[in-house]
Amino acid sequence: MSRSARPVSHRDQSPLSQWIERTLRSRGTRIKFKLKGNNLHILCEGKACPDQTLLLTRVLLALQQTDLNRLIPPSTPPLSTAALRSSERPRSPRLGSAHPPQPD
Numbered sequence: 710m711s712r713s714a715r716p717v718s719h720r721d722q723s724p725l726s727q728w729i730e731r732t733l734r735s736r737g738t739r740i741k742f743k744l745k746g747n748n749l750h751i752l753c754e755g756k757a758c759p760d761q762t763l764l765l766t767r768v769l770l771a772l773q774q775t776d777l778n779r780l781i782p783p784s785t786p787p788l789s790t791a792a793l794r795s796s797e798r799p800r801s802p803r804l805g806s807a808h809p810p811q812p813d
Contacts, residue, residue: 724780725749732771733764739798747786749777751793759795768793 726742729751733740738755751768753759768791778787 725777728771728775728777728780732767735759744781744785744788747789749788749791751791753793753795754798755795756798758797761793761795764793764795 725744729740729742733751733753735755738753738759740751740753742749742751744750753764772791777791781788
């Protein structure tokens with residue numbers, strides 16, 4: 710598995726990716742994750758910062774029903790930590806604008 714974060718997509722059929730998508734999917738939210746050693750890092754980004762309490766509640770409920778170690782490749786060490794973050798997605802500069810807007 711890649712060390713860099715990868716977006717969760719419908720094309721990614723790994724069991725872990727599918728679990729993350731089912732658990733955290735919501736309109737306007739982009740989800741990325743990466744496995745680094747025995748740590749799982751999940752980032753949820755949206756135009757507005759996704760509600761962290763709601764995301765955490767969804768993950769905790771799903772974890773009561775799922776052993777994540779069954780969703781990762783056997784060659785990966787057992788997971789010991791899962792980190793969940795949410796943030797506002799950075800805005801991209803407007804098309805046709807040579808310079809980003811300057812503060813007044």
